[in-house]
Amino acid sequence: MKNFKWENGEHQMDTWVWGPFIIQKSMLFVIAAVAAGFGIGRLRLKGTAMGTAFSTIGLNAVVIWIISWKLSLLLFEPRSVLKNPLSLLYYNGGIQGIWLAVLLSGLYVWYTVLKERMDIALYTDSMLVSIMGGYAVYGAVMFTAGEVNRLTWGMTALFAGGFMAAWMLKKPANHLRPMLQKFTIFIIGYALIWTLSVNIWDKYGAGRAQAGDASVGLKIGQQAPEFELKMLNGQTVKLSDYRGKTVMLNFWATWCPPCREEMPHMQQFYSEYEKDGVVILGVNATSTEISVPVVDSWLKEWGITFPVVLDEQGEVINRYRVNSYPATFVIDRDGVIRHKHPGPMNMQMLKEAKKKADHGM
Numbered sequence: 001m002k003n004f005k006w007e008n009g010e011h012q013m014d015t016w017v018w019g020p021f022i023i024q025k026s027m028l029f030v031i032a033a034v035a036a037g038f039g040i041g042r043l044r045l046k047g048t049a050m051g052t053a054f055s056t057i058g059l060n061a062v063v064i065w066i067i068s069w070k071l072s073l074l075l076f077e078p079r080s081v082l083k084n085p086l087s088l089l090y091y092n093g094g095i096q097g098i099w100l101a102v103l104l105s106g107l108y109v110w111y112t113v114l115k116e117r118m119d120i121a122l123y124t125d126s127m128l129v130s131i132m133g134g135y136a137v138y139g140a141v142m143f144t145a146g147e148v149n150r151l152t153w154g155m156t157a158l159f160a161g162g163f164m165a166a167w168m169l170k171k172p173a174n175h176l177r178p179m180l181q182k183f184t185i186f187i188i189g190y191a192l193i194w195t196l197s198v199n200i201w202d203k204y205g206a207g208r209a210q211a212g213d214a215s216v217g218l219k220i221g222q223q224a225p226e227f228e229l230k231m232l233n234g235q236t237v238k239l240s241d242y243r244g245k246t247v248m249l250n251f252w253a254t255w256c257p258p259c260r261e262e263m264p265h266m267q268q269f270y271s272e273y274e275k276d277g278v279v280i281l282g283v284n285a286t287s288t289e290i291s292v293p294v295v296d297s298w299l300k301e302w303g304i305t306f307p308v309v310l311d312e313q314g315e316v317i318n319r320y321r322v323n324s325y326p327a328t329f330v331i332d333r334d335g336v337i338r339h340k341h342p343g344p345m346n347m348q349m350l351k352e353a354k355k356k357a358d359h360g361m
Contacts, residue, residue: 037134044126065105072097090344125172136161152197227316229309246278246357247331253285254298256325262344269350270306280306287314332357
């Protein structure tokens with residue numbers, strides 16, 4: 001347990017380290033929300049015979065969702081997976097995969113409820129309450145510990161929690177129509193609050209975090225800390241040399257398997273977007289490498305053309321509080337951090353990260 005540490009907040013990367021295990025903060029948030037949703041669903045079914053069935057079906061649906069989400073990469077990027085099957089360990093089907101997983105797990109739940117001849121209205125009622133409760137908890141955690149759109153998350157969490165509480169005070173309806181009408185009202189209210197929050201309150205707050213106003217730090221919206229390192233050819237490079245460009249600051253090492261998986265995506269992205277003012281600045285964890293020639297050999301094998309600097313003393317890695325590899329900070333043209341990603345990134349993820357830098361999100 002002595003290896004336990006939480007890497008978060010103003011100065012650290014969003015990961016949880018426990019011995020050899022590394023868990024992203026966002027994953028812990030999702031786990032908390034799912035657990036809360038299950039608990040609220042069971043509470044809604046208290047005193048009925050469906051409590052155990054709800055948990056079993058729900059857990060199976062979660063497993064189906066996770067498997068479908070991961071394997072959807074095979075459907076959307078078959079060539080990449082067939083070329084390197086290990087990519088399934090590091091990547092998923094993205095937004096498309098999420099919706100496919102939702103569809104398949106939803107079909108499973110619907111089929112099982114019909115097959116077991118359960119009370120569809122009661123089960124649907126408990127599922128909808130579970131979803132609202134889980135979302136309320138997720139929004140509350142994002143408001144408390146998140147870095148982006150905090151007011152938006154807080155407002156929607158209050159709305160979801162209040163709506164769920166009002167729903168719980170009433171007995172489950174005997175027909176689907178009334179509850180679906182209420183859930184439609186919830187969706188409309190949620191969309192309205194989210195739209196107002198993102199475009200008015202949080203947009204105003206984000207506008208204040210411009211280059212001239214942002215303090216130096218590692219939170220989203222802060223100025224990325226300056227550093228100066230040398231490349232393999234001896235040339236000295238500063239982060240500020242790339243001011244005016246979108247910078248993907250990528251920390252990596254040759255001994256890191258996900259780093260090796262990520263590098264071809266990084267190179268492809270750089271080749272396609274260099275003309276648009278995007279640069280990938282690789283920071284090699286040289287202090288952990290066998291030798292500099294080993295780093296040079298790997299870069300040549302991968303055909304890397306973007307700039308790579310050597311952190312021979314580990315100073316920059318410590319400054320950016322990187323505790324697992326790879327890790328990427330997305331920095332906009334004004335030098336402000338707009339996105340952080342612990343773990344490997346593929347082309348789709350890099351494109352989405354670029355959009356966040358372009359839009360100042």
